[in-house]
Amino acid sequence: MQQLNYLTELLGFQGFYVSGIEIDNEGDIEKVIITLGREGRYICSGCGREVSSIHSSFEQEVRHLHLWRYLTILRFKKVKLRCRSCGVKVERLEFLEKNKRVTKELTHQVSELCKVMSVEDVATFEHLHWQTVKEMDKKAIQKAQSERSLEGITVLGVDEISVGRGHNYLHLVSSLDGPKGSEVLYVGEGRKEEDLKPFWRWFGKDRAKKITHGVMDMARGFINSFRANCPSIKIIYDKFHVMRHLLNALNEVRKAEFKRAGKKMRGQLMGKKFILLKRMDNLKGKARKALKELLSVNRRIYKAHLLKESFGQLWSYKYKGAARRFWDNWKKQLKWQRLEPYKKFAKMIDNHIDGILGYCDKKVSLGYIEGTNLKAKNIIRRAYGYRDKEYMKLKIIQGCSSIGVFRPYPYPLHHNPG
Incomplete structure (x- = not known):
């Protein structure tokens, strides 16, 4: 007894x-x-x-x-x-659990294990059907998402990732200055202006009015949506997307030089694309030596590479005036260089310079959005394809936010009173 x-x-x-x-x-x-x-x-x-x-x-x-x-x-x-x-x-x-033949403690354990294990592994561990485990996990994430605090957020970031084949995109909206730091708030489908309407309904009109800055690429749909819903917003263009346009321009120069070069020169240009696009500081050993040899034999590629390496300084300035002078000097170096892709790039930057210089006023985490995109793609890849699209979006939110922290024992047991 x-x-x-x-x-x-x-x-x-x-x-x-x-x-x-x-x-x-x-x-x-x-x-x-x-x-x-x-x-x-x-x-x-x-x-x-x-x-x-x-x-x-x-x-x-x-x-x-x-x-x-x-x-x-x-x-x-x-x-x-x-x-x-x-x-x-x-x-x-x-x-x-309501309408379930399991206890809340078991449901909690299953949902926590799903943060660090696959659904199939949790189902095997707990002797449950994988569909049951998935539904338990999905319900737990939905509950955590509905209970999240959205107060104190003034800076939002948005970006898209491609999913599967064809032009299928998800957009990820992140908080870059919330009480819990940078984290993903919402995942939706598409990248057009109307595709963000469900997010604004979820986020709320009053909260949207408090947003002061938005970090994004130069996609017109994102820009229009944020300006329509956040009256006082200032747009900051993401550094990594701007740099991607510059790398594309550098690659166009490389391809043009490959076509123009003779047979011997083509042999030196062959297979050098990725070492040319990488930052010089990240190259070691043979790769660094190969890049130096390439730059020594082609003047245009040498000049294009120098301009690419120096362009990142634009985000190091604290004052807009100094940043603008740097940009004007950078453009002057294109004169007489016959770097047509770079001239097109410079014209595009001139059209968006205010959004780039906005970083001088608000130093936000520009690298978080890019890192989140990679993390979201890895979540999708590890799952070998989600059949339930809503569950996939919830798992991305969980994996890139504070609700994904592994807490196996957060609640005390409710013992009988002594």
């Missing part, structure tokens, strides 16, 4: 006590069946009031956390109540 009292205390379900235990060794899985007795306190599932009048009862078995190596089953009498307000209603039990 003393042992059962210990188990009752460990179980911690108020109003229940352990009245018996049996071990079932039949089949492939060893089970322990814990029979629970009641202490006569019943709550109506309709109105939440305590009711003493019982209509009928039935036996129910539910899954609970593993007891050592045993799969644990709780067996108890569940009752239907005669409530004066609601009529005949099944009682509400706080430790059970």
Whole structure:
């Protein structure tokens, strides 16, 4: 009897006590069946009031956390109540998931394990069907997402990633200065202006009015959407997207020189694309030596490479005046160089220079958006393709935000009062 009292205390379900235990060794899985007795306190599932009048009862078995190596089953009498307000209603039990034959503790453990394991691995570990695990995890992420605090956010960032084949895109909206730091807030489909409308409905008009800065690429759809919903916003163009345009221009110079060069020169240009596009500081050993040899034999590529290496200084200035002088001097170096792709690039930057120089006024984390894109792609790749698109978006949010922190034991057990 003393042992059962210990188990009752460990179980911690108020109003229940352990009245018996049996071990079932039949089949492939060893089970322990814990029979629970009641202490006569019943709550109506309709109105939440305590009711003493019982209509009928039935036996129910539910899954609970593993007891050592045993799969644990709780067996108890569940009752239907005669409530004066609601009529005949099944009682509400706080430790059970609604409409599920599992305890809340098991659901929590499954959802936490899904943060660090695949759905299939969690299903194997917990002896559950993978579909059951997926639904439990999906519901837990939806609940965490609905309870997130969106207060104190003044800077948003947005970018898109391609998914699968064809022109299929997801847009990721991130908070870059929230109370919990930089994190993804929302994942939606598409990259047009109208595709962001669900985000603004979710985020709220009042919060949108408090947004002072938005970090994005030069996509017209994102720019129009943010300006339409955030009256006082200042646009900052993402450094990595601007640099991508410059690298494309450098590659165009390389291809033009390859076509213009003779047979011997083509041999030196062959296979040098990626070492040319990389930053000089990131090249080591043979790659660095090969780049130096390439730059020594072609003047245009040498000049284009120098301009590419120096362009990143534009984001190092604190004052717009100094940054603008640097940009004007950078453009002057294009004179007489016959670098047509660079001249097109310079014209594009002139059209968007205010958004680039906006970084001088607000130093935000420009690298976070690019890093998040890579992380989101890895999440999709590890899953080998999600059949449930909504679940895929939720997993990206979870993996790139504070709700994805692994917390296996966040809540104390609700023990019976002593």
